[in-house]
Amino acid sequence: MCGIVAYIGDKEVFPIIINGLKRLEYRGYDSAGVAIHDNAELKVFKRKGKVQELIDFTTGKDTKGTVGMGHTRWATHGEPDDINAHPHSSFKDNITIIHNGIIENYASLKLALQKEGHVFKSQTDTEVLAHLIGAVKEQTNTPIEEAVRIALNKVVGAYAIVVMDKSEPDKLVGARKGSPLVIGIGDDEFFLASDATPIVEHTKNVVYLNDKEIAVIDRETGLSIKTISNVMQTPFIQRINLQLEQLEKGGYEHFMLKEIYEQPTTIADGMRGRVKPDKNVVRLGGLREYENRIVNADKITIVACGTSWIAGLVGEYLFEDLARMPVEVEYASEFRYRNPVITEKDVVLAISQSGETADTLAALELAKSKGAMTYGICNVVGSSIARVTDSGSYIHAGPEIGVASTKAFTGQVTLLVIMALSLAQKRGTISQSYYHQLINELANIPAKVQKVLESNSKIEYIANIFKDSTNALYLGRGYNFPVALEGALKLKEISYIHAEGYPAAEMKHGPIALIDENMPIVVIATNKSAYDKVVSNIQEVKARKGKVLAIVSEGDEFIKDIADFTIEIPDTEEPLTPLLSVIPLQLLAYHIAKMRGCNVDQPRNLAKSVTVE
Numbered sequence: 001m002c003g004i005v006a007y008i009g010d011k012e013v014f015p016i017i018i019n020g021l022k023r024l025e026y027r028g029y030d031s032a033g034v035a036i037h038d039n040a041e042l043k044v045f046k047r048k049g050k051v052q053e054l055i056d057f058t059t060g061k062d063t064k065g066t067v068g069m070g071h072t073r074w075a076t077h078g079e080p081d082d083i084n085a086h087p088h089s090s091f092k093d094n095i096t097i098i099h100n101g102i103i104e105n106y107a108s109l110k111l112a113l114q115k116e117g118h119v120f121k122s123q124t125d126t127e128v129l130a131h132l133i134g135a136v137k138e139q140t141n142t143p144i145e146e147a148v149r150i151a152l153n154k155v156v157g158a159y160a161i162v163v164m165d166k167s168e169p170d171k172l173v174g175a176r177k178g179s180p181l182v183i184g185i186g187d188d189e190f191f192l193a194s195d196a197t198p199i200v201e202h203t204k205n206v207v208y209l210n211d212k213e214i215a216v217i218d219r220e221t222g223l224s225i226k227t228i229s230n231v232m233q234t235p236f237i238q239r240i241n242l243q244l245e246q247l248e249k250g251g252y253e254h255f256m257l258k259e260i261y262e263q264p265t266t267i268a269d270g271m272r273g274r275v276k277p278d279k280n281v282v283r284l285g286g287l288r289e290y291e292n293r294i295v296n297a298d299k300i301t302i303v304a305c306g307t308s309w310i311a312g313l314v315g316e317y318l319f320e321d322l323a324r325m326p327v328e329v330e331y332a333s334e335f336r337y338r339n340p341v342i343t344e345k346d347v348v349l350a351i352s353q354s355g356e357t358a359d360t361l362a363a364l365e366l367a368k369s370k371g372a373m374t375y376g377i378c379n380v381v382g383s384s385i386a387r388v389t390d391s392g393s394y395i396h397a398g399p400e401i402g403v404a405s406t407k408a409f410t411g412q413v414t415l416l417v418i419m420a421l422s423l424a425q426k427r428g429t430i431s432q433s434y435y436h437q438l439i440n441e442l443a444n445i446p447a448k449v450q451k452v453l454e455s456n457s458k459i460e461y462i463a464n465i466f467k468d469s470t471n472a473l474y475l476g477r478g479y480n481f482p483v484a485l486e487g488a489l490k491l492k493e494i495s496y497i498h499a500e501g502y503p504a505a506e507m508k509h510g511p512i513a514l515i516d517e518n519m520p521i522v523v524i525a526t527n528k529s530a531y532d533k534v535v536s537n538i539q540e541v542k543a544r545k546g547k548v549l550a551i552v553s554e555g556d557e558f559i560k561d562i563a564d565f566t567i568e569i570p571d572t573e574e575p576l577t578p579l580l581s582v583i584p585l586q587l588l589a590y591h592i593a594k595m596r597g598c599n600v601d602q603p604r605n606l607a608k609s610v611t612v613e
């Protein structure tokens, strides 16, 4: 949540910042703002709404300067308006900051500053931090980085910040704790950003700032890093492997559609070097060192949020079914505030596309404090979760920009399948023939996903029939139950239609009361093991005049006769079904949202990377 980007060098800063903000808009789009140093002047422009509003607002204005910073906001403290938009300035306007995160003790800090005569313009916690840094600077008369360091020692909460000081126009100061900050190192120029996407077109050399570190970038002396307890650090420069084309729409109308269509490739990328049907084996590098510990663990606890949590639920089915290991799937936000029973014999597996979700990170910290081994399944390379876990694996899905997750979900499930197969083999809980069968079938999945995508126009046709619904119910059993949850989540996230996912048999314990002739019911009915039971569930819906869209296996004539609409997907092994059955549901949500005129890639109130709890 909230995207930040800053630049110092010899180029005009404004276009660099605007371009960077557009790339970061997935992190929030309630307001946008920039601050630019030009000689002794510090120019600040900010506007409620998307980056485009800021562009329109600044057209024709003087945005000259070669050092500056920008922010795109996901509101926490204070409604989204021009005043609460970042950047925020200190009481005397000499210090300006942008911030991603939450200052938890802002109320007490604010009160103390008010007692000293400070008057605040906004309702934000960020303005309190700006005032605090300003006050420290005034009292101590130290360089800005030292004032930032002293101020941050008084702060409780999460932050990634960039600070500019009117009296030190050739300097940018960045700091982080809990929220990400990446430094890009170019030729006589530097960037600071929430992730590498605004940096990649300028340089591939980056330094990931660690928690509680402060980066000082000085036009003359370059980059230096120290901790907030004042210990100098040596910057660790890494090369990022991210191509510009991956950040663009490539001819698709929306990023979400592009990402749905990328899945045959991204699933194959996630399997590359790991699934070897010719040798009949799966291998996961991240498991090597810790495999014995995982295999002998008392239980695996999966912590995650949103779509990643749903992928975790598929993981539970996989690990139990194939590796016969006890698994619990926890909402990270609940896990961290309960008193969960976790010991050093447990493994805690965190799943996160962004690798930055605050609750998931905090759940991991808790797990570590109890001695558990931690494993991360992330998409964003170099992200916080990838770095704090003992071991882990990337899903290699490439940047996911649409706020509603699609290719990350199938990437996560692919990885969980590989992991479950690997553990099952090691534990001796799977027959060799079934192990080989699943490996061979896994290798066929990208081509089968491609086949599902061919149903797009039929799905679009069905979307048109359902687009004006106010509610929808998604039903599935076994491996398809999490898929029902994911289908419902996709629909509500981007089309704002209320949708619920339910285990098909649970329908009669509540949701059945909602069914009438206006209620679309999406039933994922590809199961082999509980086919007859799913058919009975469809009959129950039809008896109450509900409209049924069934996702069925190729050639299923029986359900075709009873459902109102069917979409066929290729037959596959049951544990792999979610990789296929979720695809039509992603497309259905996409088309319905588009037909309703919703902003598919940036749905209201949501953000892709939730770095606040």
Ligand code: G6P
Residues within 6 Å of the ligand: 305, 306, 307, 308, 309, 351, 352, 353, 354, 355, 356, 357, 360, 403, 404, 405, 606, 607, 608, 609, 610
């Ligand atoms: C937000 C996003 C979801 C995502 C969830 C967890 O709510 O909008 O798409 O599933 O966060 O994010 P993570 O990066 O941890 O997977």
